[in-house]
Amino acid sequence: MGTVLTAAYALLFYGATAVLVCGLALRLWQYARTPAPLKIPTTPAPTTRAGVAARLLRETVLFESLFKANKWIWLFGWVFHAALLFVLLRHVRYFVQPVGELIAAIQPLGIYGGFAMIAALGGLWARRIFVPRIRYISAPSDHLMLALLIGIGLTGLGMRYVARTDIVALKSFFLGLMAFDWQPIPPDPVLLVHLALVAALMIVFPYSKLLHGPGLFFSPTRNQADDPRERRHVADWARGLEAGRPKAG
Amino acid sequence: MTVADAPKPTAAASDAPLDPLEIPDLVPNCMKASRPFVAAAEHQAPLGFPGALVENWQAKAIEKIGELRDKYRSFRVYLDACMKCGACTDKCHYFLGTGDPKNMPVARQDLLRQVYRRHYTLAGKHLPWLVGARDLTEEVLEDWYGYFHQCSQCRRCSVYCPIGIDTAEISMAGREIMDSIGKGQKYSNEIIGKVKKIGNNLGLPPKAIRATLDDLAEEVEEETGVPVRFPLDEKGAEVLLVTPSADFFAEPHIAGLIGYAKVFHQSGTSWTMSSYASEAANFGLFIGSYEQMREIALRIRQAALDLGVKRIVFGECGHAWRVAYSFLNTLAGPFDFLDQRFPIPQHICEFTYDLMSQGKLTFDKSKNDHIKLTFHDSCNVARGSRMGAEPGGQFDIPRAILRATCNHYYDMAPETIRESTLCCGGGGGLLTDDLIELRKKGAQPRMRALQQVADESGVTHMAAICAICKAQFTKVLPMYGFDMEGVVSVHQMVSNAIVLDKPKEQDS
Numbered sequence: 001m002g003t004v005l006t007a008a009y010a011l012l013f014y015g016a017t018a019v020l021v022c023g024l025a026l027r028l029w030q031y032a033r034t035p036a037p038l039k040i041p042t043t044p045a046p047t048t049r050a051g052v053a054a055r056l057l058r059e060t061v062l063f064e065s066l067f068k069a070n071k072w073i074w075l076f077g078w079v080f081h082a083a084l085l086f087v088l089l090r091h092v093r094y095f096v097q098p099v100g101e102l103i104a105a106i107q108p109l110g111i112y113g114g115f116a117m118i119a120a121l122g123g124l125w126a127r128r129i130f131v132p133r134i135r136y137i138s139a140p141s142d143h144l145m146l147a148l149l150i151g152i153g154l155t156g157l158g159m160r161y162v163a164r165t166d167i168v169a170l171k172s173f174f175l176g177l178m179a180f181d182w183q184p185i186p187p188d189p190v191l192l193v194h195l196a197l198v199a200a201l202m203i204v205f206p207y208s209k210l211l212h213g214p215g216l217f218f219s220p221t222r223n224q225a226d227d228p229r230e231r232r233h234v235a236d237w238a239r240g241l242e243a244g245r246p247k248a249g
Numbered sequence: 250m251t252v253a254d255a256p257k258p259t260a261a262a263s264d265a266p267l268d269p270l271e272i273p274d275l276v277p278n279c280m281k282a283s284r285p286f287v288a289a290a291e292h293q294a295p296l297g298f299p300g301a302l303v304e305n306w307q308a309k310a311i312e313k314i315g316e317l318r319d320k321y322r323s324f325r326v327y328l329d330a331c332m333k334c335g336a337c338t339d340k341c342h343y344f345l346g347t348g349d350p351k352n353m354p355v356a357r358q359d360l361l362r363q364v365y366r367r368h369y370t371l372a373g374k375h376l377p378w379l380v381g382a383r384d385l386t387e388e389v390l391e392d393w394y395g396y397f398h399q400c401s402q403c404r405r406c407s408v409y410c411p412i413g414i415d416t417a418e419i420s421m422a423g424r425e426i427m428d429s430i431g432k433g434q435k436y437s438n439e440i441i442g443k444v445k446k447i448g449n450n451l452g453l454p455p456k457a458i459r460a461t462l463d464d465l466a467e468e469v470e471e472e473t474g475v476p477v478r479f480p481l482d483e484k485g486a487e488v489l490l491v492t493p494s495a496d497f498f499a500e501p502h503i504a505g506l507i508g509y510a511k512v513f514h515q516s517g518t519s520w521t522m523s524s525y526a527s528e529a530a531n532f533g534l535f536i537g538s539y540e541q542m543r544e545i546a547l548r549i550r551q552a553a554l555d556l557g558v559k560r561i562v563f564g565e566c567g568h569a570w571r572v573a574y575s576f577l578n579t580l581a582g583p584f585d586f587l588d589q590r591f592p593i594p595q596h597i598c599e600f601t602y603d604l605m606s607q608g609k610l611t612f613d614k615s616k617n618d619h620i621k622l623t624f625h626d627s628c629n630v631a632r633g634s635r636m637g638a639e640p641g642g643q644f645d646i647p648r649a650i651l652r653a654t655c656n657h658y659y660d661m662a663p664e665t666i667r668e669s670t671l672c673c674g675g676g677g678g679l680l681t682d683d684l685i686e687l688r689k690k691g692a693q694p695r696m697r698a699l700q701q702v703a704d705e706s707g708v709t710h711m712a713a714i715c716a717i718c719k720a721q722f723t724k725v726l727p728m729y730g731f732d733m734e735g736v737v738s739v740h741q742m743v744s745n746a747i748v749l750d751k752p753k754e755q756d757s
Contacts (some may be wrong), residue, residue, distance in 0.1 A: 044640035069409035071338035139381030215330025
């Protein structure tokens with residue numbers, strides 16, 4: 001039984017990782033390959049590449065545009081993402097040996113992050129349910145995505161406070177996966193649910209709205225410099241149209 | 250009944266200033282009937298579009314989605330990346346004015362996104378109910394036609410989207426798809442046909458333009474005693490002025506044209522207009538067609554070459570300036586035959602502002618003392634272009650000109666100007682009488698912001714920098730209890746205040 005379970009989860013995580021990495025790589029390649037034939041930065045926009053990098057950094061770290069739009073969505077959205085960052089950093093300890101000082105130091109922050117993450121997701125979900133405008137634009141998948149993330153958070157905290165699992169065995173399971181030397185997975189139901197939900201998240205990532213993360217960096221309104229008078233910008237497919245137009249001289 | 254339950258006195262309620270950005274209750278499908286006239290075969294033909302809905306329109310439209318997805322990164326990324334956060338839901342002036350949820354930017358995008366998902370995504374193909382994917386039915390096509398023509402492509406939503414999703418990119422694609430299957434919009438396509446045939450949106454032939462300009466020269470000389478010229482098709486002039494054809498046709502546009510002429514005159518710059526490129530507007534933008542937009546833009550290149558000018562200056566028009574500033578170099582460049590010391594192209598406000606900065610213009614502000622002025626930032630200028638060297642020059646330069654020419658200037662509420670400016674309600678190819686109800690409702694947020702400064706500061710006039718804004722406000726101001734002459738051109742203020750040198754007495 002234990003062997004079957006270990007094999008199932010090992011294969012699940014190999015599969016999920018492959019889908020995440022390959023799916024995301026395919027998306028990024030598609031985005032990068034598709035031309036942006038016109039200069040469409042939302043102005044006022046930076047006039048230099050360095051300015052664009054700063055704009056994207058502000059959008060990524062501070063959610064600048066969202067802050068302008070709606071303080072509640074910004075608060076819940078920003079807290080969720082920041083909390084998720086600490087939660088992910090806390091989990092690095094299951095994948096490296098020895099554990100670095102920084103990762104060791106932020107362990108408690110990862111716990112606070114878990115609570116903050118669930119609270120913020122709850123806020124976002126409440127808005128999705130109770131604000132008529134947002135309820136109108138929500139599909140079942142939008143609710144499911146929040147349920148999935150909250151499920152991951154609750155099972156994670158559940159293992160910390162309610163039904164503890166053997167984290168030493170868990171770590172050897174993941175280190176084993178990475179070394180292609182499978183070790184038994186602890187057969188605790190809460191852990192198994194937690195991991196299954198995480199794998200599901202990894203699998204849907206490249207095929208869902210979770211693409212908003214990478215999407216930002218390919219968004220022409222945000223990643224283009226405002227320099228159309230200084231630099232002529234022509235897409236490859238548009239170059240083909242240029243024959244036979246009025247010439248100087 | 251407690252005091253708290255008592256109905257509020259209605260008088261107090263109606264006296265309270267109305268919030269321009271007040272979020273309405275949702276009234277689903279209340280604007281379903283709003284749709285512009287469909288283009289007839291004669292309007293479609295000059296653009297190379299099918300004259301009527303093609304037989305296999307579903308398949309063709311779906312194929313076109315794929316084609317556009319491969320040609321435009323914006324379209325591809327924006328269809329994928331929306332996380333339905335809701336940040337944009339209260340940002341569209343048409344939503345604020347109507348309450349129709351399909352006028353929320355994300356819901357407008359979803360009209361196309363749901364079909365894209367059905368045919369181009371794994372989840373949409375197999376689990377359409379889960380991700381809100383839909384087949385392209387006749388009902389969906391009707392929604393496309395109705396609601397993609399309730400977007401003025403003003404990009405206000407793109408300011409607030411955390412990913413920068415620009416609904417204009419989606420509504421332009423939607424219109425391009427509909428054009429390709431034979432369901433075009435009469436207003437825009439008929440106008441593009443006129444530009445191709447005659448050279449401008451209004452279909453004014455060269456003779457009519459010449460006659461108007463002669464009248465203007467006479468009128469200005471009578472009024473000022475100064476022989477201000479209005480040259481047309483003059484080879485060897487330094488500057489080619491490209492301006493919206495409304496400037497030849499109606500107030501307050503003409504007053505702006507007189508302003509440009511006075512500035513050119515006073516600065517001693519030789520200039521000309523072109524009867525071949527007698528239109529700054531470029532409706533190719535509105536229908537999302539790179540090819541149409543390019544063809545119209547090339548007329549300007551041709552005119553500049555034929556007339557042998559050294560510089561190109563654009564008159565006051567919002568989307569025209571977006572196409573000129575952001576796209577002209579791409580569509581019709583490189584302009585290596587023009588004087589590289591000046592921006593190519595240049596906005597008339599940049600031109601005037603440069604002269605002001607060099608101390609070459611004198612204004613008598615008292616000539617505008619009867620005016621208490623505010624300024625409406627035109628959407629395409631504000632969020633799709635720039636003036637001057639610094640980001641935000643498109644806000645500061647027109648204001649600097651207005652403050653230099655008028656003693657009484659007041660901005661409207663900060664959340665309704667500059668990058669947050671509200672569309673006039675008539676942009677993006679919607680300035681047509683078949684959409685008058687939409688235009689009136691879409692103007693509501695701007696009209697409320699104007700009412701605020703009228704109440705608080707006694708503002709009497711609103712300057713605009715776009716032919717569409719000026720025409721739209723002339724029409725809708727009276728619907729909101731304002732004087733239709735309350736809208737003025739920026740260069741009308743210049744024209745009123747500029748001090749012209751009198752011609753020297755001839756030695757006898």
